Amino acid sequence: MKKIINSILFTCVALSLFGQLDKGDILIKNGTVITITNGVLEETDVLIQNGKITRIGKNLRTPSGTKEVDATGMHVMPGIIDAHSHIAIDAVNEATNPVTAEVFTGDAINPLDISIYRALAGGVTSSHAMHGSANAIGGQCETIKHHYGSYNPEDLRMVGAPRTIKFALGENPMRVHGEGRGIQPRTRMGVEQVFRKAFSEAKVYMKAWEKYNNEKNTNPKASAPEYSYRLQTLADILTGDVIIHCHSYRADEILMLMNVCKDFGIKRLCFQHVNEGFKVAPELAEFGATASVFADWWAYKFEVYYSTAYNASILTRNGVVTSINSDSGELIRHLYHEAGKTQRYGDLSDNEALSLITINPAKQLGVEDRIGSLEVGKDGDVAIFKGHPLSVYAIPQMTIVDGIVRFDINMDPADVRMDVNPEEDLPAFFLEVKEYDNCMQGVHHQHLFFHRH
Amino acid sequence: MKFTIKILAFLMLGLSTLSTYGQQVSKPVRGTFALTNATIETITNGSVQGTLVIENGNISAIGPNVAIPPDAKVVDCSGLFVYPGLIDGGTQLGLVEVSSVSLTADANEIGDIKPEMQALTAVNPNATAIPVTRVEGVTTTLVAPVGGTIPGTASLINLVGYTPDQMFAGFKGVVVNYPSAGRRGRRDRRTDEERKKQEEKQLKKLNDLWDNLSLYHKLDSAAKAGSGEDLDYNPKMEALLPVIRGEMPILLEVNQASAIESAIKWVGEKKVKAIFTGVAEGWRVADKIAAANIPVVTGPVFSMPTRTSDRYDTPYANAGKMHKAGVKVAIRSNDTENVRNLPYNAGFAAAYGMGKEAALKAVTIVPAEIFGVADRLGSLEKGKSATLFVTDGDPFETKTHVKHLFIDGWNVPLDSRHIRLYNEFLERSPGLEK
Known part of the structure; x- marks a missing residue:
């Protein structure tokens, strides 16, 4: 009984703490404001009204009724963006076919996932909730905002963000389909043909619909082609409505997908993981493809054996728009630290390093006009740090999403669960030292030897 | 002709691969070293400004005024910090x-x-x-x-x-x-x-x-x-x-x-x-x-x-x-x-x-x-193993770089596959041209 009362009490506390899902008003006073796009402004205020940044300047007047936050001595930066994660979704892989463009992680959003809060406690306000890497053409992904506290999955969607889709090259689709199911692709040659076949079929599909749409008003006998959400999604990639985010590691397969995209006129392409991106950085830059990488993960599988932690720096120096992602409920908690590693490995400047977790992932998700820097007119997504965010000693103090405080270290209850099992004395103990297999979540074990990424 | 050049290029590539095969990184060397003008973080005896001498694999002296052996290779560590490995x-x-x-x-x-x-x-x-x-x-x-x-x-x-x-x-x-x-x-x-x-x-x-x-x-x-x-x-x-x-x-x-x-x-x-x-x-x-x-x-x-x-x-x-x-x-x-x-x-x-x-x-x-x-x-003390590294700052900070490395008295070159790939690919040659 006590447990039940506790959980009800907590829910009330949580609701009052997190407030309503209206867009918030807040004035962050006197911080060191790292804008990303317009330099670092000392002793500067940031005013957020109705969820949007309305003013950045010194000694701003507090509009009546607006909450004030004293950021004296603190660093104020744009909310961190993770271009590759699997938090806040209940399903990751539809590992039943090499092509599953019809499925959508946005149909499996779980607003109760504790990982959302933990990400907020690391300053992360948005993430790209991705399909896994079991299929050459996986499912569509959802760009979410970390409104932890809401029970409604709809509140997490970043309305207006472009559609994205997960592709995958190399070992994972080869292992799941070739080795696991005895069907194409078993090799990197097969992976290429999966794309060429899928896009060719999509072109036929588009033509059939075009023909029907052209004649349906004049020809009463015209009949509509059979609708296929799979083919329609592929068609939407061809028309540029959907951005490809492709799990990839080796240089040859990266070049392959760029060639396929060139042949089909596809321009919006972000490579994920892309451990050997550094080897083809000039080609990536020429194509205009972007890269979302790990700071230092390597050697967990053969296709990442010839990696270097200098990847992000080499890509950046070659003009490739690069981000650092987590792909992990653990790493997402300290992306600011992961970005800092590019200063050890390649001497990126503070602003270059912080761009890897702010404006650059925003560009990769097609939302750079909304988030990723502190500018008037942009969303009120802010992370406040004690210490410089690239220092190992930095501690996130407050994280604001659309003007609403979603994490405050000074009002941080020990237990922030939203789904409490009143039967439980103490919640279950989980020991998960490493999380290397998120991209392969939901894939049956028989398909895998070791199932990392 | 073009074909011959290709074959030649292929052979040369093969040879260069062979010549580096097995040689993962450059060799460590042993000897007498004096790390001078350093901030020496001993861990057990506080921070010392001065010189640390390495002889026969061990730390033979630490202090502000220590004699530098005549055969020592002097490593100027001005502005740098020495930590135990x-x-x-x-x-x-x-x-x-x-x-x-x-x-x-x-x-x-x-x-x-x-x-x-x-x-x-x-x-x-x-x-x-x-x-x-x-x-x-x-x-x-x-x-x-x-x-x-x-x-x-x-x-x-x-x-x-x-x-x-x-x-x-x-x-x-x-x-x-x-x-x-x-x-x-x-x-x-x-x-x-x-x-x-x-x-x-x-x-x-x-x-x-x-x-x-x-x-x-x-x-x-x-x-x-x-x-x-x-x-x-x-x-x-x-x-x-x-x-x-x-x-x-x-x-x-x-x-x-x-x-x-x-x-x-x-x-x-x-x-x-x-x-x-x-x-x-x-x-x-x-x-x-x-x-x-x-x-x-x-x-x-x-x-x-x-x-x-x-x-x-x-x-x-x-x-x-x-x-x-x-x-x-x-x-x-x-x-x-x-x-x-x-x-x-x-x-x-x-x-x-x-x-x-x-x-x-x-x-x-x-x-x-x-x-x-x-x-x-575990610490920098006279008589202990010369297992230490030299940095330009706090070893926990990502901005810091390791400048010198000694393990068991061996001066270990700062070389690894990750560093080699960086050196090779930062400015790739050939770049985009064929």
């Missing part, structure tokens, strides 16, 4: 090359009780990850087998040398996974009851093993004293004899609070020398660990809270909370290819309550003491 109290470095390629992974032998499995046997001195690790200042690692109730015997190694014996740093311990009813991860679908049953079964197995071991010890002592029969070949018991004799500690991997409490009792009952490892929920029972006077190697600091109800920062704060309660705490990465992140594990522990000084000790002198090698490693 960082010690990682738990890794699989060298045992696993590529973890998903099972035939390159030597950490987990078949069987449940296998103390005779020696990590030192399977350490690959030429593992690609070894240079990658040491160039970031991690010079010494405990290499531990995994899997089963007793995965095998772990060894401490220095990250220089061409044979495991050259690398051996003077400590071995038998790894024991203490039974626990905790879930191993989200995929662990066993019911509470099943897990509890399995825990009891495993604990019984461990206790039975210890009963057999006591008996074996008595028979062995009698045989050695000439008053009993020679014993049959029993590698498992042989490997455990040093433990029951009190000559070798066990590395008892235990994480769940209730299991830690149970393990404290078990260690007391069996009168075994134990080092607790993992200890993810140590913060819940820190006073009890302190009272039992059992040293701890905890980590990784970069891990998830063990319960959904826990504060987000419990893994960051765990080491500091145990330290404050009086537990002797070292920090490990528990990693394979990214043991280089040990200083960042320590940095996060420092930020979340442990403080810089204690965190630095937790990756230097404390693990050296726990492993009984503090006479050689």
